[in-house]
Amino acid sequence: MTNTHLATQLRRHSMLLILLALYVLVAFTARGFMTIDNQLNILRNIAVPGMIAFGMALVIIVGEIDLSVGSMVAVSACLTAWVVEKASGDAFEPAWYFVALGIAVTLCFAGFVGWFNGMLRQRVGVPTFISSLAMMATLAGMANLITNGSAIEAFPSWYYIIGSGRFLGVPVPVYLLAVAFIFTFVLANFTTLGRSIYAVGGNMEAARLSGIDIWRTKKICMIIVALFAATGGIIYSSLINSGNPTIARGMELEVISAVIIGGVSLFGGRGSIWGAFVGVLFLGVLINAMTLWGFNPYAQQVVRGALILGAVFVNFYIDRK
Amino acid sequence: MSNLHFEGLTKHYGAVKALDQFTHKFESGQVHALIGKNGSGKSTFIKMLAGAILPTEGQMFLDDRKLEFQSPGEANSAGIVTVHQELSLVPGLSVAENIYLGRLPKRGLLVNWKQLYDDSRSLLAEIGAEMIDPRATTGELSIGRQQIVEIAKAMSLSPKILLLDEPTSALAHAEVGQLFALVDRLRTSGVTIIYISHRLAELPRIADTVTAIRDGTLIGSVAIDKASPKIILDMMFGELPPLQRPTRRIDKTVSALSVRDLELAPFFKGVSFDLHHGEVLGIAGMLGSGRTELLHTIFGARCADAGRIAVKGKTVSNPSIATMKAAGIGYASEDRKASGLVQSAASHANLCRVGQKRIAPSGWTNLALERPFVDKQVAGLHIKIGDPMAPVSSLSGGNQQKIVVGGLLNNEPDILLFDEPGRGVDVQAKRQIYEIIWDMAARGLACIVVSTELEDLTDCCDRVLVLHEGRLSAEFLNEDLDPKSLYAACMTGDDTGAAA
Numbered sequence: 001m002t003n004t005h006l007a008t009q010l011r012r013h014s015m016l017l018i019l020l021a022l023y024v025l026v027a028f029t030a031r032g033f034m035t036i037d038n039q040l041n042i043l044r045n046i047a048v049p050g051m052i053a054f055g056m057a058l059v060i061i062v063g064e065i066d067l068s069v070g071s072m073v074a075v076s077a078c079l080t081a082w083v084v085e086k087a088s089g090d091a092f093e094p095a096w097y098f099v100a101l102g103i104a105v106t107l108c109f110a111g112f113v114g115w116f117n118g119m120l121r122q123r124v125g126v127p128t129f130i131s132s133l134a135m136m137a138t139l140a141g142m143a144n145l146i147t148n149g150s151a152i153e154a155f156p157s158w159y160y161i162i163g164s165g166r167f168l169g170v171p172v173p174v175y176l177l178a179v180a181f182i183f184t185f186v187l188a189n190f191t192t193l194g195r196s197i198y199a200v201g202g203n204m205e206a207a208r209l210s211g212i213d214i215w216r217t218k219k220i221c222m223i224i225v226a227l228f229a230a231t232g233g234i235i236y237s238s239l240i241n242s243g244n245p246t247i248a249r250g251m252e253l254e255v256i257s258a259v260i261i262g263g264v265s266l267f268g269g270r271g272s273i274w275g276a277f278v279g280v281l282f283l284g285v286l287i288n289a290m291t292l293w294g295f296n297p298y299a300q301q302v303v304r305g306a307l308i309l310g311a312v313f314v315n316f317y318i319d320r321k
Numbered sequence: 322m323s324n325l326h327f328e329g330l331t332k333h334y335g336a337v338k339a340l341d342q343f344t345h346k347f348e349s350g351q352v353h354a355l356i357g358k359n360g361s362g363k364s365t366f367i368k369m370l371a372g373a374i375l376p377t378e379g380q381m382f383l384d385d386r387k388l389e390f391q392s393p394g395e396a397n398s399a400g401i402v403t404v405h406q407e408l409s410l411v412p413g414l415s416v417a418e419n420i421y422l423g424r425l426p427k428r429g430l431l432v433n434w435k436q437l438y439d440d441s442r443s444l445l446a447e448i449g450a451e452m453i454d455p456r457a458t459t460g461e462l463s464i465g466r467q468q469i470v471e472i473a474k475a476m477s478l479s480p481k482i483l484l485l486d487e488p489t490s491a492l493a494h495a496e497v498g499q500l501f502a503l504v505d506r507l508r509t510s511g512v513t514i515i516y517i518s519h520r521l522a523e524l525p526r527i528a529d530t531v532t533a534i535r536d537g538t539l540i541g542s543v544a545i546d547k548a549s550p551k552i553i554l555d556m557m558f559g560e561l562p563p564l565q566r567p568t569r570r571i572d573k574t575v576s577a578l579s580v581r582d583l584e585l586a587p588f589f590k591g592v593s594f595d596l597h598h599g600e601v602l603g604i605a606g607m608l609g610s611g612r613t614e615l616l617h618t619i620f621g622a623r624c625a626d627a628g629r630i631a632v633k634g635k636t637v638s639n640p641s642i643a644t645m646k647a648a649g650i651g652y653a654s655e656d657r658k659a660s661g662l663v664q665s666a667a668s669h670a671n672l673c674r675v676g677q678k679r680i681a682p683s684g685w686t687n688l689a690l691e692r693p694f695v696d697k698q699v700a701g702l703h704i705k706i707g708d709p710m711a712p713v714s715s716l717s718g719g720n721q722q723k724i725v726v727g728g729l730l731n732n733e734p735d736i737l738l739f740d741e742p743g744r745g746v747d748v749q750a751k752r753q754i755y756e757i758i759w760d761m762a763a764r765g766l767a768c769i770v771v772s773t774e775l776e777d778l779t780d781c782c783d784r785v786l787v788l789h790e791g792r793l794s795a796e797f798l799n800e801d802l803d804p805k806s807l808y809a810a811c812m813t814g815d816d817t818g819a820a821a
Contacts, residue, residue, distance in 0.1 A: 190685060190686060190687050191684055191685055191686060192677045192684050192685075192686050193684065195670065195673065195674065195686065196677070198663070198666060198670065199666065199674050202663035202664070202665045202666050203659075203660070203663040203664065203665075205659060205660035206654070206659075206661055206662055206663050206674075207663070207674070208642065209622060209642065209652060209654055209660055209661075210674045210675045210677075211642045211646040211675065211678075212674070212677075213643070265665075269663060269665040269666065270665050
């Protein structure tokens with residue numbers, strides 16, 4: 001009895017154990033890994049893909065997908081910069097409320113795109129795999145269109161704080177990551193909406209017959225992931241102090257693979273925000289370790305690809321049980 | 322010659338004996354009707370003969386050859402071919418391609434289209450279906466013609482034994498005639514046919530013998546000229562035990578639910594009835610009679626074309642699942658897997674899903690808050706679960722059904738709609754579910770039970786309405802309830818003689 005209990009516990013937390021094993025391995029082999037600075041560095045690096053992964057976890061649990069998050073990051077960075085530039089009339093040091101306006105417009109835009117993806121799914125029955133693929137191309141195009149293909153540098157001097165500032169020694173994006181984690185974790189575990197998300201992803205028809213508004217549930221998830229991607233875009237625009245249309249290219253792959261590595265079922269209905277965090281941290285630690293080990297950056301990409309494939313196999317294997 | 326012979330054929334699923342010691346001989350060159358209620362073991366028998374499942378014990382012989390199949394392909398090459406109830410044709414391909422699917426004649430690497438069409442044309446002519454063009458797109462043919470293509474496909478394997486699983490269930494009257502002409506022709510050419518049907522009225526027209534299976538046991542086999550409707554029904558249902566249904570006080574002062582002139586094309590029309598507090602009302606009807614659609618409409622999951630629904634005297638103005646739920650209706654789906662439960666989720670989550678708003682009105686929730694609602698239903702309905710957090714898919718059918726009911730009760734409904742509550746659960750679990758329904762009724766809930774298994778309705782209900790071809794055609798009260806007359810009413814016309 002206790003043995004099988006132990007076995008299920010081990011299987012449930014298998015990814016966490018692998019992550020711990022990786023930590024131990026890297027700690028003993030990579031110089032400078034186990035320093036506070038490096039650990040904070042890892043957390044800062046995973047802040048943007050991490051928060052998007054939490055949103056993506058909700059989207060995948062509810063039985064959909066969003067491939068447009070990478071483009072959303074890029075277009076959000078550009079849109080914020082563009083609004084600030086246009087609104088402030090290209091001032092050298094734009095006032096704070098122009099920045100606030102830029103952020104607000106960007107978030108509204110992202111929310112609308114998320115809602116629109118959900119709407120297409122509901123009214124036309126377009127799978128989100130397709131609609132978000134189209135959205136990926138559209139948003140990337142928009143980012144190039146408003147910036148004319150090059151970076152817009154329009155932010156005031158204090159704007160760097162969002163992406164590179166520190167509070168009590170901890171990078172600001174790490175706080176934002178924590179907020180995103182708490183928000184999605186509470187949503188998934190302590191609200192009836194969270195219960196509905198799992199029900200809709202697990203069995204849409206059963207959820208519908210239970211009186212759950214399945215389309216509203218799906219739309220909310222699509223909106224949340226878009227908002228997190230937009231926030232990520234704002235963080236990046238602050239990090240590089242401009243709106244650049246080429247950032248975050250291919251980030252959807254990184255985010256989705258982290259979510260899958262974290263044990264979220266691609267079939268919907270199963271997975272956790274905590275798992276998504278473990279998946280993101282695993283990828284972050286691995287990338288960090290490979291850099292410290294001095295891996296060829298192209299080889300790193302191959303390793304990551306192989307790893308994602310392995311994780312998908314494990315995921316499918318567990319699903320079939 | 323192709324005599325089909327069975328010696329002690331048995332199939333166990335765990336402790337359940339789906340088919341037990343089936344010993345029988347089907348004579349060559351005849352049409353043998355195989356009858357039995359749902360869950361009688363009929364389809365288990367067919368699956369073993371078709372090579373889809375392996376027998377636990379016992380043997381099958383074709384003439385003197387012993388049959389042992391590891392796959393349906395092996396059954397085919399032994400000359401046993403099955404035409405399943407659901408069509409298995411690819412609608413986008415031509416008739417000829419469907420007939421020879423996976424076995425297209427080739428010239429080198431390319432398909433030999435001329436030979437394919439010629440072979441198909443002569444095969445169709447052989448079975449008397451010249452009117453079907455082998456080049457036609459299959460999906461554009463009528464269902465009846467598709468059924469004939471399906472049989473042509475089976476005939477292309479030159480079978481000695483042909484299994485027809487409810488071939489007429491989806492056919493219109495004229496198409497049935499065509500099909501029967503084809504079956505007659507096949508019989509003359511020496512094929513042995515095993516014919517499964519729920520339409521008892523058609524048996525005298527088509528069958529030579531009638532063989533009945535009940536509760537996994539062979540009941541008997543009679544020649545068709547000796548098989549009166551009464552004998553057939555007796556073989557199917559057996560001598561019925563007396564009802565043990567408790568008598569209840571039904572409060573007829575107010576109707577819990579009244580349905581007036583409800584219409585949903587093309588399923589049903591002009592449906593009106595009243596349901597009272599404390600009453601268990603059954604709705605009988607064959608597959609495709611519109612039963613499930615009716616329940617769905619009452620529950621707001623489908624939008625009616627016309628008519629109105631009143632709950633406790635108040636007409637529900639815009640019926641939707643949300644408004645009907647709020648009005649106090651709960652619906653237990655006919656298919657626990659597809660729409661009743663979230664199989665990947667825990668029993669806990671499934672017990673809390675429907676009543677979510679009642680359990681956690683603020684929208685904030687947690688396991689501790691939900692726990693009492695889970696415990697209450699687990700104790701109240703005697704649900705056997707080890708760990709409420711384990712996936713509900715690990716439970717038996719009966720316990721899953723109880724989870725469905727428990728989930729509904731957590732929303733404190735006044736009216737419960739049960740769609741096939743006894744499907745896929747064993748006899749004991751079924752009894753327990755009926756006891757739960759009676760218990761609910763005794764507490765003043767109004768219940769509707771829909772079932773294809775008419776015995777279930779006669780066992781469980783105070784009153785049964787018959788839905789036939791989209792209309793309520795008959796009503797049976799307490800004392801008149803017996804499965805045989807109900808069966809006759811569901812079929813109407815042809816079987817009325819059996820009511821006596």
